[in-house]
Amino acid sequence: MMKLNIKETFTTELPADPNMENTIRQVENSVYSFASPKRTRAAKVLHVSQEMASELGITEEETTSDYFKNIFTGNEVYPNTKPFSMCYGGHQFGNWAGQLGDGRAINLFEVEHQNKNWKVQLKGAGKTPYSRTADGLAVLRSSVREYLCSEAMFHLGIPTTRALSLSLSGDDVLRDMLYDGNPAYEKGAIVSRISPSFLRFGNFEIFAARKDIKNLKTLTDYTIKHHFSHLGNPSKEDYIQFFKEVSERTLAMIIHWQRVGFVHGVMNTDNMSILGLTIDFGPYGWLEGFDFGWTPNTTDRQHKRYRYGNQPNIGLWNLYQLANALYPIIEEVKPLEAILDQYKVHFEQDSLAMMKSKLGLCVDDANDLKLIQHLEDNLQLAEIDMTIFFRNLSSFTDAESGLSQFENSFYDFKNTTDEIKENWNLWFKKYEERLKIESLLFEERKQKMNAVNPKYVLRNYMSQLAIDAADKGDYSLIDELFQLLKKPYDEQPNNEKWFSKRPEWARNKAGCSMLSCSS
Secondary structure: OOOOOEOOOHHHHOOEOOOOOOOOOOOOOOOEEEOOOOOOOOOEEEEEOHHHHHHOOOOOOHHHOHHHHHHOOOOOOOOOOOOEEEOOEEEEOOEEEEEOOOOOEEEEEEEEEOOEEEEEEEEOEOOOOOOOOOOOEEEHHHHHHHHHHHHHHHHOOOOEOEEEEEEEEEEEEEEOOOOOOOOEEEEEEEEEEEEOOOOEHHHHHHHHHOOOHHHHHHHHHHHHHHHOHHHOOOOHHHHHHHHHHHHHHHHHHHHHHHHHOEEOOOOOHHHOEOOOOEOOOOOOEEOOEOOOOOOOEHHHOOOOOOOHHHHHHHHHHHHHHHHHHHHHHHOOOHHHHHHHHHHHHHHHHHHHHHHHHHHOOOOOOOOHHHHHHHHHHHHOOOOEEHHHHHHHHOOOOOOOOOHHHHHHHEOOHHHOOHHHHHHHHHHHHHHHHHHOOOOOOHHHHHHHHHOOOOOOOOOHHHHHHHHHHHHOOOOHHHHHHHHHOOOOOOOOHHHHHHOOOOOHHHOOOOOOOOEOOOO
């Protein structure tokens, strides 16, 4: 039997919903409601992140036990713990949606190990008081994507929630995948998610919206005490510093997203972590062809609010909503406005620094911004794979052979016009001249560039191949991708097949291009 070092802070220090019934309702004056996972028919653990298990103090041998399976599929409650779901609100696609909450997430307990406190949560384990009209369950396809992406993001060096295990529930779940009125039964699944905290902007917004200042302050004090303890004892000044740090962490996360071409797809305020972690992997995707206007979310197809190029702006918009939520306990506008203004300044600076690192530019030069803008313009003249292009750029030698080194980045190089080629030749000449300012030798520059430009990312078609195989009972591709994505910056010669553009068959296939929020 696993012996976990349970140390609850959330449920012992924050107000609980006194109603113990697991019924759909509006929950007030409470941060969370108790909710037990639904027992499943025939749970089966498909994959475990042994790295994450060790973070919790769980051995590899223990992860193969029935007890592990029962705990992390919700079929058994760990002794002396009370599972719960959080209450929060949120702005969805720019509009206040009122109470939302953990509709299909149930927090099991907190584990303390090696001076780290981890919150352990199941996604897809059944109804909660916040499920609204849904069933609280999840299906295999979305669970595979969440499981793989959580750990892939971690190994890319991007702040993120983690995942411990992926399991089949053994139950069928009815879903309308494309929202076209044709629901079908799919395999039910459960992901065990891990994070220092699952608190979101929406946890604070719901209390502000209800003018519940007492609980707003209680939650903020708790958050500072456990996650921003370096700020000291909570005070008005600390609330301001807390907001400043949330703003900085949020921007840092988004800059990382932009660096690797990750598009979250649904940056509602209820999907924004208070710790600046990537959270809620729904209709996400990585850029295939470089395109500032691309969104992976079918719901966002028309307005493209959450498109790749708009993510930094949405981060700021969401921080405005958090500032509004925290205002009642700060009661000063100017310091909040100053922090929001600083976000804009830091974005310009940090974005430039990030792009320079992708180009291997260490020395400052007044023309770097123009060089980068010229590059971004060129990348959108034809369909060019972002990941492959930037990875190849580290091997750039000279402008003379420039374009020939990047043919495999183009989706249709053969039909690329002479005008586009000339634009590229001009840029390569400028890039060659710019590199002469640098002091790094070729191999040193290549090493630095390869450390920020991944060779392997979780393209949607790769996930879909794993999902299709898993639907047929073959789970080997889940592990293959899991292992591949643990070393995204390494060459991995044996995995060269994954360093390739999206296949043409995947261009418009469901799950490979755009996705719905249905899970």
